[in-house]
Amino acid sequence: MSQRLLLLLLLMWTEADPRREAPGGPGGVPLEGSLLQPLDHFDRLEGRSLSQRYWINREFWQQPDGPVFLLLGGESGLSPGVLSRGHVVELARAHGALLAALEHRFYGGSRGPGGDLDLRFLSSQQALADLAAFRLHVTSAWGLSPNHTWVCFGGSYAGALAAWARLKFPHLVSAAVASSAPIRAQVDFAGYHHVVSTALSSPTVGGSPECLGAVTAAFAALDGRLRGRQLAGVTRDFSCCRPPREPGDRELLAENVVDIFAGAVQYNGHRPRDSVAALCRAMTDGRRGSPYRRLVAINKTFLRRGGLSCTPSSRRAAVRELRHPKAGGNRRLWLFQTCTEFGFYPSCRDAACPFSRFQTLRAQLSLCADVFGISPARVRAAVAFTNAFYGAAHPDTRRVLFVNGELDPWRVLSAGGGRSGVLIAGASHCADMAPTRPGDPPALRAARQRIAAHLAAWLAPPAPLNHTGMGGPGGGDGTRVSFAPPHDP
Structure with missing residues (x-):
């Protein structure tokens, strides 16, 4: 999946001096503020x-005493509308x-x-430290108690x-x-493409074995033309920029065509005309x-609907853009x-993938080296550290509800099962x-009812002690649900 697909950030989703922050916006209009954070915590x-x-x-x-629901931003900017609509807003009302x-x-801004944008200071660890400083700021500015109840919400990277x-x-x-x-x-x-492949063959979401077979045959034909250096025809067929x-x-071209299918599965239902069906x-x-x-026809339709004049196919141009601090934007x-x-x-790289074999790990890793000077070995070491730092798919923590859509390829890297997670049949990313x-x-x-039930259990007052000196029954995750931080149930 290319960087542009990673940045289709999903969602349904005047610098103010915090010292002059008013205690609320009229008619539920979110108030904007800005907070000076240390560049390096x-x-x-x-x-x-x-x-x-x-x-x-x-x-x-x-x-x-009402709780604070904090919605975290991820790999794109936020807007005030994120606090005016969505399930988290409905939960806040209940x-x-x-809402923050x-x-x-x-x-964003x-x-x-x-x-x-000194990238040395861009990391999830710095972002989490930003959250801690923001909590201190809101606690002071809004007169909250130090032990006030805060619940975090997020989707995709922000969910992590x-x-x-x-x-x-x-x-x-x-x-x-x-x-x-x-x-x-x-x-x-x-594993991303394994989930996409399954969706394309699933009748429950508009796929079929015939569809998967046609997709496999189409990309095999594209690969054959690319390997055979039939570049003039491919350039014409796919409206290549160069x-x-x-x-x-060739790797970049194939990746951008694959994105059409990956996006249709990942965001199935968000964009009806680009759905699996x-x-x-x-x-x-x-x-x-x-x-x-x-x-070829699907790619042309995709370009037209997106207002694009051509399919990006120059790796040299892509690297040049990504190297530029401003031109690369959020993609960089x-x-x-x-x-x-x-x-x-x-x-x-295996038989389960129906797409172009030009979509290789080597080609994607080489962008790190060519844009930032980060070798594949350093990428692998960084990934290993991230998993060691956070616990990979099995973090040792409670009161985290993982919610995933069955169609979402990212669920492969998520967690949760049984009472600790929610898997939504036929649903897509976020x-x-x-x-x-x-x-x-x-x-x-x-699924939303299960989320609401977990939240209600978490927010319930502590259960009174019974005659044995033990607490009452626990919440939806099988634990006692007294909710006074910093103690875990």
Whole structure:
């Protein structure tokens, strides 16, 4: 999956001086603030700071004891709307919570001094330290008690941050809901395409074995043309920005075409025209010619709907853009985090993958070297450290609910099972975080009810002691649910 797909951040989703922050916005309009954070939380001699954006919505807050629900930002900027709609807003209404959203450092408008983006200070560890400092700020500015109840929410990378915040700061974060959260770092994420392949063959979401077969045949034909150096025809068929003649060009072209299918599965339901069912109808329509010709037609439709004039196919141009601090934008920032913390590079190297064999781990790792000078060995070492630091897929923590969609390829790197997790049949990436709609499928409605039940159990007052001196029954995760931090149940 290319960096542009990683940055389709899903969701349904005036710098203010915090010292003059008003106690709430009119009519539930989120208030925007900015907080000066240390550029490096782990070296207080560094001295420089960054301005981090946040928003507060007090519309539902039952002062002074209502909990704080903190929605974390990930690999894209946030906006005030994130606190005006979505399931977390509905939960805040039900529990009288103060809503807050914290943008991730360097993404969106949260920049360093003079707008600088010194990537040495971009990491999940710095982001978690930002969260701790933000909690101290809100506690002081809003007159909360030091032991006030805070619950973190997040989706995708931000979902992992929510889980890690509970793991690393159990005295600050009382619980977390981690949606589609890849908490296990992995260099070669071949499992991504295994989930995509299964979805393309599943009739329950509009796929079929015939669809998967057509996709496999189409990419085999594309690979054959690329290997046979039939570049003029491929350039014309796929509206390439440049003929894919230089090293790495064919890999980039193939990766961008694969993204159409990966995105349709990962975001199935978010974008109806690009759903699994829509793609499979096109890929099994014999009137469009051979499977290869159907793939060509799908790519042209994708370009037209996205307002794109051509398919990127020049690796040299991509590297040049990613090297530029401003031109690369969020793509550059997230690539840096994958190179220095997470990996997450889907390869297509076995028979279970229906896509182009030009999508190799080597090609994706080489971007780290060419853009940032980070060798493959250093990427592997960084991924190993991330898993050691956070506990990989089995962090030793409680009161974290992992929520995943069955169609979401990222569930392979998440956690949760039985009472500790929610798997939503037929659902895609972060589907549970969207606003409730009348047409939501039963599985999604049931999942939101389970999330709400866990939250209610976590927020319940401590159970009184019975005559044996033991507490009463526990919550939905099988533990006693007194909710006074910093103690775990």
